[in-house]
Amino acid sequence: MARRIPGISLSTLLVSGYLSLGLYVFLRGWPIIPPYPVLRVAYLALALVSVFGYPAARRWQERRPSVAADWAVLFSSLWIPSVLYLFLGVSLWDLLRLLPAFARWEESLLPRGAWALVLVGLVCLVLLKGIANARRLEIRRLDLLCESPPAPFPGPPRITIAVASDLHIAGPLWAGTLARVSRAIRATEPDLVLLPGDLVDAPAEALERMGVGALFRALRAPLGVFACLGNHEYYCGADGAAAFLEKNGISVLRDRCVEVGGFLRIAGREDRVKAVLGDGRPRLPLRRILEKSDPRLPLLLLDHRPSALGEAIDCGASLLVCGHTHEGQFWPINHIVSRLFPLAYGYERRGKTHIVVTRGAGTWGPPVRVGHCSEIVRITLRFPSGEAEG
Template sequence: MNKRMLLTAIPILLIFIALSLYVGWHGALLLSAVSPGYSRPAYWIVFAIVAFSYLLGRLPLRPRLFFRLLKVIGSYYFAVFEFAILLLIAIDVIAAIVRLSGAYHEAFVPIAGGCVLLVLIALLLWGSRNAWSPVIRSYDIEVDKTAGGLSTLKIAIVSDIHLGNLVGNRHLDRLLSLVNGWQPDVVLLAGDVIDDTIEPFVRNGMAKKLAQLKARYGVYAVLGNHEYYGGHIEEYVKRMKEIGIPVLRDETVWIADAIQLAGRKDKTAESMDPEGRLPIGELTAYLDRSLPIVVMDHQPYGYDQAEVAGVDILVSGHTHRGQFAPNHWITGRLFELDWGYLRKGDMHAFVSSGFGTWGPPIRLASRSELIHLTVRLKGEPH
């Protein structure tokens, strides 16, 4: 971890610890009300393990099954942590009002605690349903360029599958059904196919599932930030190549000898790849602007530069649309487009909320999705 990342991580960790203590204190308060004889040391030890289980689960220790379980527990804790903070702040405000009114009763804590637990369970169940029940977003656009004899191009766009210990072959089966059933011309995997480490991807034979994706002109992928975080890029690229899926790293390929597809390295390459990544203008400098140019770039930055570079269709993911509310308010301000479709000059930009999930398989105010994009072209010139 470099100095810059360390300086960013320390304040975040301190805030996380402080807020976790806030959540843990309320849990202790509820236990004191319903079971006064509980063991306080045991409670705080268990709570600390749960709160830091995601980090503990990433330690390269054995038995691996135990540490994988810790990582799963820690993933769900992230959702509980955020929802609990929002709910507990509201409860504390209500408690203050009740106290000031003189109507406070000792039954308030167990009743309020029970309500918080019920709402938490409801949010987790609804969020789980949104995560595991992907939807199809369909778009139909026109690109005013010829592309040989092609008049239409059907593109299936998939981003942020995050294959790992939580998202696995069962969710891939859903993807195969939704993609292959549509019979696309091209499938674009717009980054974060795997979730950090490549180990569960290999152990569970997920490459064999991905190999079943079918498209007339092929399946192509780019790297996301999580492929970089995992540190297994060369092995990942090799395994994808073995199943016929090229991972484009600042590279361009032809689709049907008429459409130019460029795949950018992820923005993370600027800090984690010794070679960095090419500016979009350099990547497209030698492309034929009279023919359609499609670009995959995992993180949706630099729309102005992409438009100037002559990009017709820009495909991204990364944001998850915040994954669960109210995070979508933040992503909506961080990115020019954090989800959906944007027309910028002659460029059509798309950002998918992702097919999988990072951390907990929970989505609120977002859905796991697959994009069906139909591109209308001018066809063969007369």
């Protein structure tokens, strides 16, 4: 299970941390501003817009979707990684100033506020590199062996699976991301596409007006395209999001298991936020979801968060695919995220279960990744009956 801090929600921690970092950066910048009323008022206004601009722009985007609202969301979202790296830079500088020799060097050689300008320039370079990382889609390849099909196995000796999560499509400007992902998935020539949640980040009616449905319909594979819901689908309306995806050719599995091709079971789980933002009931236990399916067929499982690994292993899943973590999205957040989940990113085999957690093909909030790129996972899943042929 994911590690939790009793009595404190993760959302509360994130918001509190975000506001605290912004306050610290603002207070450290205040002494640098020349004591002219116009400049100080402008600095205060900039601080307020920076901190509260993103939630205000998201509200605008949800209520009145438009390209202008999308641009407002994109630009205001850049403050989220900016405040992190400004805080780290200011904190490092303050620690260095505790050294007497460094403090004397700063006073004698650097003009007033020069260090702050240098820091802002460095943060801008980090953001530019982060934007380039987010736009770059890596294809991570895995070759896995499924150990428990029936004998004789009625399916092919191997199948190719494309896995992409966390697209967070929120407006027309995100269409480029979806188009790139769609092209990259088609280039892997998959037999099956699995999308483990957080695909959309806007209400269904807004998505309809944006016209992004055609890009989802371009995701095709011989065995089908299957998805589960993530927490962000619940934020913007889970039923509407599921209906929108189904309408555009994606089979959404909500605590449901289906048989595919006569040789596979594919199950998708509801996100655990269903109990809070959905109908108030917890998601079904995995054994309940599987009770009417053929236990002899290999099971591929989609679960947005990589927190219920033990349940998947106990139920004999051959493959579990997850997303949600973004691998932190910004260094050094990845080190924090790695402490919150039993597997925050990558591949592990536990018993007969192959577990794949992808960092995602898109980004939440700012279109920025620091320390890594976006990714799609291409899995070749082999079955023992085909080993002699391969």
